[in-house]
């Protein structure tokens with residue numbers, strides 16, 4: 001069953017149209033990956049889901065409810081967490097302060113339990129609880145950002161380029177955490193990645209977005225092995 005369904009979406013910013021007739025399904029408890037070159041519209045897709053971009057046409061349905069053009073805070077309250085591409089942790093605050101900040105909408109009584117639960121998923125963060133986020137390595141920072149997104153117990157999590165600038169081995173570790181979250185918490189995950197290969201290896205379903213339109217949809221493994229993949233997706237070398 002699709003937890004999130006985007007249908008014939010045309011969206012952008014102000015008068016600029018970025019996405020043209022984009023349709024996509026995010027199945028419950030699945031890992032759906034959207035890959036595409038720089039400027040393809042990947043972030044715009046997530047911004048559209050979260051009510052940040054301008055929607056001209058089409059619809060977005062979440063858990064059976066039409067969320068097209070709802071304000072962002074309402075969408076996030078419905079259980080969708082968004083990890084934006086940049087600036088997703090507060091570098092001057094400690095790990096613990098970042099996590100508390102991310103839980104500002106929770107009842108005070110809930111925060112401690114939630115924090116313990118999230119830290120048990122990321123033992124490394126527990127060790128660094130009093131360190132400023134700015135002193136964490138790139139990979140640790142990504143883990144913190146994911147942990148922050150989890151504080152409010154989302155059902156669906158939108159991850160924008162969580163492996164950018166990480167060494168491949170660290171990128172793999174971060175992505176493995178994401179798979180664990182699906183397995184342990186039953187989370188539904190939508191990942192947007194430019195570094196296509198790693199994400200496609202772990203994803204269930206994949207979409208290839210080029211110049212604001214969907215060029216491929218199907219099993220992630222099939223896209224990875226698609227003979228036209230390199231040609232379709234200029235900028236990524238098939239190794």
Ligand SMILES: Nc1ncnc2c1ncn2[C@@H]1O[C@H](COP(=O)(O)OP(=O)(O)OP(=O)(O)O)[C@@H](O)[C@H]1O
Nearest residue numbers: 013016018036037038039040041042043044045194
């Ligand atoms: N806030 C904005 N206002 C106006 N135009 C924007 C805005 N954000 C993005 N754009 C434009 O929309 C197009 C798609 O950008 P988007 O950020 O969605 O691409 P992307 O696929 O996420 O790229 P990248 O891989 O570099 O993150 C680009 O041409 C970009 O310049």
Ligand SMILES: [Mg+2]
Nearest residue numbers: 042043044085
């Ligand atoms: Mg982007």
